[in-house]
Amino acid sequence: STPEPVIEIRQRADQVAALLRADVHTGLTSRPKWLPPKWFYDTRGSELFDQITELPEYYPTRAERSVLAAAAGVIAARTGAHTLVELGSGSSAKTRLLLDALRAEGTLRWFVPLDVSASALTASAAAITADYPGLAVHGVVGDFTEHLGVLPGEGTRMVAFLGGTIGNLLPDERIKFLRSVRDVLAPGEWLLLGTDLVKDPGVLVRAYDDARGVTAEFNRNVLRVLNRELGATFEVSAFQHVALWDAEREWIEMRLRAERDMTVQVPDLDLVVSFDQGEELRTEISAKFRRERVAAELAEAGFGLRHWWTDDQRRFGVSLARA
Numbered sequence: 001s002t003p004e005p006v007i008e009i010r011q012r013a014d015q016v017a018a019l020l021r022a023d024v025h026t027g028l029t030s031r032p033k034w035l036p037p038k039w040f041y042d043t044r045g046s047e048l049f050d051q052i053t054e055l056p057e058y059y060p061t062r063a064e065r066s067v068l069a070a071a072a073g074v075i076a077a078r079t080g081a082h083t084l085v086e087l088g089s090g091s092s093a094k095t096r097l098l099l100d101a102l103r104a105e106g107t108l109r110w111f112v113p114l115d116v117s118a119s120a121l122t123a124s125a126a127a128i129t130a131d132y133p134g135l136a137v138h139g140v141v142g143d144f145t146e147h148l149g150v151l152p153g154e155g156t157r158m159v160a161f162l163g164g165t166i167g168n169l170l171p172d173e174r175i176k177f178l179r180s181v182r183d184v185l186a187p188g189e190w191l192l193l194g195t196d197l198v199k200d201p202g203v204l205v206r207a208y209d210d211a212r213g214v215t216a217e218f219n220r221n222v223l224r225v226l227n228r229e230l231g232a233t234f235e236v237s238a239f240q241h242v243a244l245w246d247a248e249r250e251w252i253e254m255r256l257r258a259e260r261d262m263t264v265q266v267p268d269l270d271l272v273v274s275f276d277q278g279e280e281l282r283t284e285i286s287a288k289f290r291r292e293r294v295a296a297e298l299a300e301a302g303f304g305l306r307h308w309w310t311d312d313q314r315r316f317g318v319s320l321a322r323a
């Protein structure tokens with residue numbers, strides 16, 4: 001019989017709540033105002049993100065999947081990984097391509113998904129356990145920038161960080177994060193990293209400002225999270241979705257623009273925040289990469305880039321790096 005998946009809690013709900021309060025206080029009292037993108041992902045936000053991945057304009061998910069479908073066999077043969085660790089695993093959809101290849105290679109023994117969402121983790125751990133008999137599934141509830149700690153598993157480990165989520169970190173946060181991954185790996189273990197690539201700005205902006213307005217809803221959802229979790233009084237529909245390409249820093253920025261002067265109460269923080277008409281709140285950066293930058297940042301963190309793949313249209317890059 002299949003064993004139950006283990007779920008290890010490295011971050012409890014009350015700790016998440018304290019981090020939300022601290023982030024919102026810092027961000028809404030800064031100039032310009034900002035909020036970290038991790039707070040998009042409540043149940044509704046995760047559903048909206050899943051819808052985004054199916055939009056015609058949002059190519060990264062499909063492009064990365066096509067790379068993984070083509071490269072999974074080589075990844076499995078080259079790494080011979082016994083443990084697959086997936087950071088920010090969400091619903092673990094693309095993970096199955098890697099699990100299948102490692103199973104075919106005959107090395108797969110452990111799967112360790114790490115996600116901030118206990119509900120997403122529990123659901124995906126149960127589904128993977130059911131579909132991969134004999135696989136030990138050990139989920140970790142935590143933040144990948146804080147709770148890598150000691151990674152469970154055995155044998156050679158491969159840490160997968162897919163979807164281009166590394167692009168949501170600022171350059172100094174990225175290097176700190178990559179070093180923390182390097183620190184939990186032994187020499188000879190592996191990092192598989194997905195990065196969206198620099199391309200025509202029109203294509204990029206459309207991917208973050210789709211015709212159906214799903215991304216706009218996803219963006220505004222962060223205000224609903226603040227209303228629910230902190231008793232805030234944001235009038236969600238009075239904020240306009242903005243997506244722009246910063247050509248110098250090579251990242252997409254999402255913002256919410258106040259359509260008129262507004263005062264917002266945040267009772268749980270004893271805070272009153274005012275917005276001028278047209279004022280913008282930054283909610284996400286999504287950096288786009290070139291191969292040279294990926295290689296340089298990996299090297300700075302102590303990794304060697306051993307393989308680089310892209311889809312046939314060179315929209316998305318996947319790197320296999322050795323610690």
Ligand code: AVJ
Pocket residue numbers: 052060163164165166167168207208215284285286
């Ligand atoms: C899942 C974080 C990689 O930055 O493209 C999608 C999130 N934001 N549309 C991204 C997102 C707006 C996505 N990541």
